[in-house]
Amino acid sequence: MFTQEDAVILTAADSCVAHFDWNQISSEVSCARKTINSCPACRGFLFDAVSGLCVPLIWLHQRPGAASVLPPAGQLFFTDVCPKGFQVAVYGNRTQLACVKMITPATTYGHATSVCIDSGGHLASMKTVEKLAMVDSLALGRQLWIGLDDQVDEGVYIWQEDGSQLTDIEMADLFDDNEPNNWRGREDCVHFRGNRGRLNDEPCWSKKIGLCEMSPPPQTNC
Numbered sequence: 001m002f003t004q005e006d007a008v009i010l011t012a013a014d015s016c017v018a019h020f021d022w023n024q025i026s027s028e029v030s031c032a033r034k035t036i037n038s039c040p041a042c043r044g045f046l047f048d049a050v051s052g053l054c055v056p057l058i059w060l061h062q063r064p065g066a067a068s069v070l071p072p073a074g075q076l077f078f079t080d081v082c083p084k085g086f087q088v089a090v091y092g093n094r095t096q097l098a099c100v101k102m103i104t105p106a107t108t109y110g111h112a113t114s115v116c117i118d119s120g121g122h123l124a125s126m127k128t129v130e131k132l133a134m135v136d137s138l139a140l141g142r143q144l145w146i147g148l149d150d151q152v153d154e155g156v157y158i159w160q161e162d163g164s165q166l167t168d169i170e171m172a173d174l175f176d177d178n179e180p181n182n183w184r185g186r187e188d189c190v191h192f193r194g195n196r197g198r199l200n201d202e203p204c205w206s207k208k209i210g211l212c213e214m215s216p217p218p219q220t221n222c
């Protein structure tokens, strides 16, 4: 749950928002839908259960010049952001969203990948320490397959999400000490080391929970 200080209230002058009478939205769900479907820049909403007012919210980084204001008492909800079965996760000082779900029970990297693809996603990317920290909060000490491997070309790690190559910076930022080490020449798949909060290469046939990710659905323009 977010605190009130995390958000900036859009003004009527903001495009998108101005086209809707947010005061006429009478439920949390309709408030959420209006926000998600009608205001691409918005990633949430505030619904005041007392006054019944719906207020779309926008993240601070999207409006660097916006003045921070305290919204009225209420709660911030996220609805209809992620596809069914995926949960919303926030990271990067609450400026970014991800849709994730766990693939259980523990299975091989290849099978976890297939199951995840079948649900429309890919094993998760985490290219920043911010996202690594988010995964750490979800992992609860567990070992999780993520979408990164060097199965095709030893030492060349490819992200499942976009087929891009792991950069030297990412490797330095994300991997555990002395990893990846391709131990005994048989480690080609990467997992999140729950007890360390960092990445490690492991044999692809070892069994772990998969962390599946899916991009939030595209937003419609107003």
Ligand SMILES: [Ca+2]
Binding pocket: 150, 154, 155, 182, 186, 187, 188, 189, 201
């Ligand atoms: Ca390897």
Ligand SMILES: [Ca+2]
Binding pocket: 179, 180, 181, 182, 183, 187, 200, 201, 202
């Ligand atoms: Ca290793």
